[in-house]
Amino acid sequence: MAVASCPACNGTRLAEIYALDAIPVQSCILLDTEAAARDFPRAPLSLVFCDACGFVFNPRFDGSLVDYASATEESQHFSGTFNAFARSLVDEIATRHDLAGKTTVEIGCGKGDFLHELVSVTGTAGLGIDPGFLLDRFVAADDHAIAFRREYFDPAALDMAPDFVVCRHTLEHVPDVGRFVGDVGAFAARKPGSVSFFETPNVERVLEEGAFWDIYYEHCSYFTLGSHARLFRRQGMAVDHARLAYDGQYILQYSSHGKDSGSVPAGQDDLERLRALAASFPGKVARVRHHWSDFVRQRHADGRRIAIWGGGSKGVSFLTSTDIAGAIAQVVDINPYKQGKYLPGTGHRVSAPDELLQAPPDTVIAMNPVYRNEIAARIAELGLDCELVAV
Numbered sequence: 574m575a576v577a578s579c580p581a582c583n584g585t586r587l588a589e590i591y592a593l594d595a596i597p598v599q600s601c602i603l604l605d606t607e608a609a610a611r612d613f614p615r616a617p618l619s620l621v622f623c624d625a626c627g628f629v630f631n632p633r634f635d636g637s638l639v640d641y642a643s644a645t646e647e648s649q650h651f652s653g654t655f656n657a658f659a660r661s662l663v664d665e666i667a668t669r670h671d672l673a674g675k676t677t678v679e680i681g682c683g684k685g686d687f688l689h690e691l692v693s694v695t696g697t698a699g700l701g702i703d704p705g706f707l708l709d710r711f712v713a714a715d716d717h718a719i720a721f722r723r724e725y726f727d728p729a730a731l732d733m734a735p736d737f738v739v740c741r742h743t744l745e746h747v748p749d750v751g752r753f754v755g756d757v758g759a760f761a762a763r764k765p766g767s768v769s770f771f772e773t774p775n776v777e778r779v780l781e782e783g784a785f786w787d788i789y790y791e792h793c794s795y796f797t798l799g800s801h802a803r804l805f806r807r808q809g810m811a812v813d814h815a816r817l818a819y820d821g822q823y824i825l826q827y828s829s830h831g832k833d834s835g836s837v838p839a840g841q842d843d844l845e846r847l848r849a850l851a852a853s854f855p856g857k858v859a860r861v862r863h864h865w866s867d868f869v870r871q872r873h874a875d876g877r878r879i880a881i882w883g884g885g886s887k888g889v890s891f892l893t894s895t896d897i898a899g900a901i902a903q904v905v906d907i908n909p910y911k912q913g914k915y916l917p918g919t920g921h922r923v924s925a926p927d928e929l930l931q932a933p934p935d936t937v938i939a940m941n942p943v944y945r946n947e948i949a950a951r952i953a954e955l956g957l958d959c960e961l962v963a964v
């Protein structure tokens with residue numbers, strides 16, 4: 574595998590820490606038939622660690638295989654936990670920045686829910702940009718100034734100067750992160766005093782825990798608090814505030830333009846720790862995959878019925894990065910847009926929680942520990958008596 578240099582820092586000391594022969598090239602997509610789901614294209618994946626900046630990326634990523642304009646289903650907005658988090662984030666932004674009468678651009682706005690909330694609460698005008706935006710799913714029953722463009726972010730195509738740039742759960746999909754952050758920085762710099770807010774998954778716990786279900790094809794770029802901040806500083810931006818949120822799963826970062834103070838807060842000084850984590854990751858992830866394989870196989874051999882709760886990318890990765898798919902009886906998701914459709918790779922049909930009553934599971938594996946209480950409550954509400962574990 575010939576990888577010349579790190580897309581974040583151009584470093585050349587790179588080490589492969591993970592590899593899969595084949596994984597579905599989209600894990601958020603849902604198919605209408607089981608056959609189409611099983612035949613869904615796969616591609617090899619590997620993860621490489623940059624010793625110079627701590628960035629982790631998939632050098633075998635081929636963006637042409639991923640069609641973000643297709644019917645992807647990345648919205649987590651059906652979860653009460655996620656909604657509460659997004660709402661608190663809107664309140665935080667509104668407290669930190671007076672956006673009334675100003676202009677906010679959200680790059681990678683998905684279905685537009687967050688931007689709509691931000692516009693409603695702050696009184697900013699909002700422009701959402703996303704090739705996967707679907708107008709028929711957007712409900713805007715008000716007179717707020719909000720607009721959408723169904724395209725990829727290209728500053729040359731935008732004749733405007735933003736006061737606030739939002740970019741949530743998008744940077745991990747970008748292979749050339751140096752150029753992308755440079756573009757966002759130049760775009761935001763059109764307006765003196767503008768601020769950019771990024772929310773990006775945190776890979777540190779994935780490295781610590783061997784959490785292979787958080788590695789999937791569309792995510793070609795993986796950050797920690799430190800590697801995320803280093804990338805922005807290298808592109809001439811100042812990192813004003815950065816922290817972890819959502820049980821440590823997400824990096825939240827506010828950046829501005831002009832000179833960085835140069836002092837690096839303790840949480841961002843993580844390179845030595847990352848080098849150690851990268852070195853131990855191959856052994857760790859092998860043990861964790863083995864653990865889940867044993868867990869599922871033993872229960873299956875005992876005649877127990879096993880369901881997975883979460884028909885999103887974590888579930889798809891969990892099922893297609895292991896050899897246990899055949900032992901999983903059912904996949905459940907609370908999102909009505911997913912129900913009745915089929916997961917790429919294994920072809921599992923996504924059921925509504927109520928359908929568990931027809932064939933009650935003995936074990937439910939929750940694909941995100943953050944939702945564990947929410948799932949436990951739903952299981953109790955259904956009157957089911959089963960083992961609940963979270964990855």
Ligand SMILES: [Zn+2]
Binds near residue numbers: 581582583623626627
């Ligand atoms: Zn690097």
